[in-house]
Amino acid sequence: MSCMATNVDIEKNSNENATNLIRRFSRAVQNSGTVKHLKATRYLARPQSKYVRKSQALKRIAKREEVERLKKLGKM
Numbered sequence: 001m002s003c004m005a006t007n008v009d010i011e012k013n014s015n016e017n018a019t020n021l022i023r024r025f026s027r028a029v030q031n032s033g034t035v036k037h038l039k040a041t042r043y044l045a046r047p048q049s050k051y052v053r054k055s056q057a058l059k060r061i062a063k064r065e066e067v068e069r070l071k072k073l074g075k076m
Helices: 018-032 034-041 050-073
Strands: none
Touching: 018 034
């Protein structure tokens, strides 16, 4: 996941109070797409390597064969 550096510059106008300044800042951040990008990639998992997928598949097959063997022996 690449880090996205986005600076949002907001300067206080002469007749502006803190509430309006925060509102303008929030709107600028929302329009920059930073929050949307973070929410979209928050739980994004890295794709597994071929080796990991293969080893997981082999473990599943081995477990399935063990269950079959135990069923034939009547222990399960």
